[in-house]
Amino acid sequence: MTALTPDELRLWHAWKRASDAVRARVGEEITAETGLSDPDFGVLSRLEDLGHGRLRQNELAASMGWHRSRLSHQLTRMEERGLIDREDVQRGVQVSVVITEAGRTAIATARPVHATAVRRHLAAHVPADQLPQFIAALESLAG
Amino acid sequence: MTALTPDELRLWHAWKRASDAVRARVGEEITAETGLSDPDFGVLSRLEDLGHGRLRQNELAASMGWHRSRLSHQLTRMEERGLIDREDVQRGVQVSVVITEAGRTAIATARPVHATAVRRHLAAHVPADQLPQFIAALESLAG
DNA sequence: AAAGATTGAAGGTTCAATCTTA
DNA sequence: TAAGATTGAACCTTCAATCTTT
Numbered sequence: 001m002t003a004l005t006p007d008e009l010r011l012w013h014a015w016k017r018a019s020d021a022v023r024a025r026v027g028e029e030i031t032a033e034t035g036l037s038d039p040d041f042g043v044l045s046r047l048e049d050l051g052h053g054r055l056r057q058n059e060l061a062a063s064m065g066w067h068r069s070r071l072s073h074q075l076t077r078m079e080e081r082g083l084i085d086r087e088d089v090q091r092g093v094q095v096s097v098v099i100t101e102a103g104r105t106a107i108a109t110a111r112p113v114h115a116t117a118v119r120r121h122l123a124a125h126v127p128a129d130q131l132p133q134f135i136a137a138l139e140s141l142a143g
Numbered sequence: 144m145t146a147l148t149p150d151e152l153r154l155w156h157a158w159k160r161a162s163d164a165v166r167a168r169v170g171e172e173i174t175a176e177t178g179l180s181d182p183d184f185g186v187l188s189r190l191e192d193l194g195h196g197r198l199r200q201n202e203l204a205a206s207m208g209w210h211r212s213r214l215s216h217q218l219t220r221m222e223e224r225g226l227i228d229r230e231d232v233q234r235g236v237q238v239s240v241v242i243t244e245a246g247r248t249a250i251a252t253a254r255p256v257h258a259t260a261v262r263r264h265l266a267a268h269v270p271a272d273q274l275p276q277f278i279a280a281l282e283s284l285a286g
Numbered sequence: 287a288a289a290g291a292t293t294g295a296a297g298g299t300t301c302a303a304t305c306t307t308a
Numbered sequence: 309t310a311a312g313a314t315t316g317a318a319c320c321t322t323c324a325a326t327c328t329t330t
Contacts, residue, residue: 004258012261014278017285019162115147118155125283135157140268142160
């Protein structure tokens, strides 16, 4: 009810700035080097890591915490760009998403860029001796 | 160059989930109670806090770290919704943004909702004895 | 030319409505 | 009916091009 205290306000502003900055920097480096957007990278990573290149749309959405319509719109754009194909199973239901050769090439190029960006823009700023508590706080926030 | 280590990967995923979750939860509560979007809330807060209800577009953009076009698009939508007015100074240059009565009412309703949401979804998850280091890490990330 | 601002296009996200199959 | 998926509208963000005034 009462207004935020100076400490709470400082925490909020620092959180928001850090949140925006890390997202923007990692995303920009991937886009600059590979042309993939952040969501493109997420989808292609999951396809390879969880499904070896093929997943049902349903499983893909669940693994990313996305709503159906969000994934559907995203896949439509990725299909137009040639990064994935959709294959119908059982006449229009349970659609399988398959990574294309172009998709494989793109994600292979993007992975090391992503790793470097995560190290530079996130991991490097968390002192090693605080890492466990930092991760614990993040996991509590996410929960 | 090399792939992310398990620790780095865990940090990255925790960061991303926390980042998305806090943003979404705070935003949803404000929208549900007031109809204001997250950017709406940000603009109206700055207008009151920095300019007592009136600011030049340029100053507003700088204070939020926004590009001109982003603010311009946002203000166009907010003007249509009656939250702000634009007043020309010096024939089309140096536009002043003024909060309307509807804008004042909306932000007054939103502030306590925001405070409660920030406490519940962010501040409550950071142990008091870790707060200084946590904020320090965030400010390093934002820098 | 430089500074402040606008615009249109393209991509991304959410919501509600819809469609198809089981 | 329920589950999987699509679609259209509205909103948000970025980029490049443009416009006006100084």
